[in-house]
Amino acid sequence: MKCSDARHLIHLAAGDDNLPDEEQALAEHLHSCADCRSYSAGMTDAMQVLQKFRHDTTVVDEVSIWPDVERRIRERRTARPAVPAEAPDRRQPKRQFHGGVVALCACSLVLAFITIVQSLPVNDAMNVQMLSPDFRVNVGTVPRLQPGAGQAGSVSSAPVFVPVMTDSAGRPVMIPQPLQQSPSARPADRQTHSF
Amino acid sequence: MATRLLNMTDSNVESRSEDEEHDACESGFSAVSDARLVDEARRGNTDSFGQLVLRYERRVLRVIRRFMPDDQMAQDLAQEAFLRAFDRLEQFDPSRRFGPWLFRIAVNLTYDHLRRVRRRGRWALFSEAGYERPPDPATDDPRQHLDTSQEVRMVLADVPEAYRTVLILRDLEGFSTSEVAAVTERSEATIRWRLAEARRMFREAWERRDRAMEERQKRE
Ligand SMILES: [Zn+2]
Numbered sequence: 156m157k158c159s160d161a162r163h164l165i166h167l168a169a170g171d172d173n174l175p176d177e178e179q180a181l182a183e184h185l186h187s188c189a190d191c192r193s194y195s196a197g198m199t200d201a202m203q204v205l206q207k208f209r210h211d212t213t214v215v216d217e218v219s220i221w222p223d224v225e226r227r228i229r230e231r232r233t234a235r236p237a238v239p240a241e242a243p244d245r246r247q248p249k250r251q252f253h254g255g256v257v258a259l260c261a262c263s264l265v266l267a268f269i270t271i272v273q274s275l276p277v278n279d280a281m282n283v284q285m286l287s288p289d290f291r292v293n294v295g296t297v298p299r300l301q302p303g304a305g306q307a308g309s310v311s312s313a314p315v316f317v318p319v320m321t322d323s324a325g326r327p328v329m330i331p332q333p334l335q336q337s338p339s340a341r342p343a344d345r346q347t348h349s350f
Numbered sequence: 351m352a353t354r355l356l357n358m359t360d361s362n363v364e365s366r367s368e369d370e371e372h373d374a375c376e377s378g379f380s381a382v383s384d385a386r387l388v389d390e391a392r393r394g395n396t397d398s399f400g401q402l403v404l405r406y407e408r409r410v411l412r413v414i415r416r417f418m419p420d421d422q423m424a425q426d427l428a429q430e431a432f433l434r435a436f437d438r439l440e441q442f443d444p445s446r447r448f449g450p451w452l453f454r455i456a457v458n459l460t461y462d463h464l465r466r467v468r469r470r471g472r473w474a475l476f477s478e479a480g481y482e483r484p485p486d487p488a489t490d491d492p493r494q495h496l497d498t499s500q501e502v503r504m505v506l507a508d509v510p511e512a513y514r515t516v517l518i519l520r521d522l523e524g525f526s527t528s529e530v531a532a533v534t535e536r537s538e539a540t541i542r543w544r545l546a547e548a549r550r551m552f553r554e555a556w557e558r559r560d561r562a563m564e565e566r567q568k569r570e
Contacts (some may be wrong), residue, residue, distance in 0.1 A: 162550075163546050166545070166546035166547070166549040166550050167542065167545065167546050167549075169549055170520065170521055170545070170549070172520075172527065172542060172545060197553065197557070198549065198553055201549070201552060201553035201556050201557075202521070202549070204498070204502060204556060205502070205517075205521050205522065205552065206521075207498060207502075208498065208499055208502040208503075208522065209521065209522045209523075209524075211498070211499045219403075219404060219407060220403065220407050220411075220425060220428055220429050220432070221400050221403045221404055221407065223429055224400075224403055224429050224432045224433060224436075225396065225400060227429070227433055228396060228399075228433065228436060
């Protein structure tokens, strides 16, 4: 037996928790190992401290807590109307109305509805359809900030494409872009579209 | 293996006198099984639950007091444990023993309380009161004024919860390993392993405390 295994059995032996064969194996090891014998003696001392503490603690208060517990049970019963004892099956928990679950379902339905509506052709009267990228019109360039390595960044130009839509007769339709055409926007950000 | 199997009911608590035992048996108090009392309590018979309280209260109180020195708080927690047990009687599995189930409730409640106290203590460190209170040189090291019981309690507090529970139930309260396994809902093999580790941890902590005391005495 290794000393580490013997130590484990020594801890158990301190409270008579070894099986008979374990006890036998430990005894044989202790017979031949002085270190473990010394360790076993130390364990006995520690257990004696615990045993002393075991007998130290006594329940001083001899008064039963049942009257207080009973009073609190009665108070709870008066606060909640009691269910008759002869109908124990009726004491099953009632089905509760979970407002949160209903609200969550309603939100999900609204979101699903909005998603479906957005995926449909919005304006049937104008029959607006998005053109392929080949029909995009280059309306100029816009400065773009490109971050430099450890520097403030450099400014370059990048072409700006605006998608063109047509109505049912194939005539181009202006897409309203109020933010880009806002007078408060900086001149570099402002784009004008001429078709 | 020598067995130290103790009945979990209060009737076997060492401090109870033989006369009390005799009276209890005479009145038929101990004759009614826990299972029957539980069954009657579940049907709404509060008196039957009262008998269970009388049967277990001292033992429950003793176990709780192993974890905390405050008698009044231990009483409150014991009451709370029985109230919670009463509220949850419907959830109790009648094929199992009532005792371990009750002690599990009591131990869990006690740990919940200790955790709350510990959290409050951490908050107090950041509160103004924590800063304003100057360290008192006379009581700088609280261990100077502790008796052995208090010292053991402090050393036990250093043992991790899972191991401390096993150590307290087995070595201080005399539960058998199978009873500890039932209370903690772990296998007996796990309990045996934890018990060995818990004893090792306690021994090491106690020896550290011994060395610290020796060094202090040398300085003085
Ligand atoms: Zn050895």
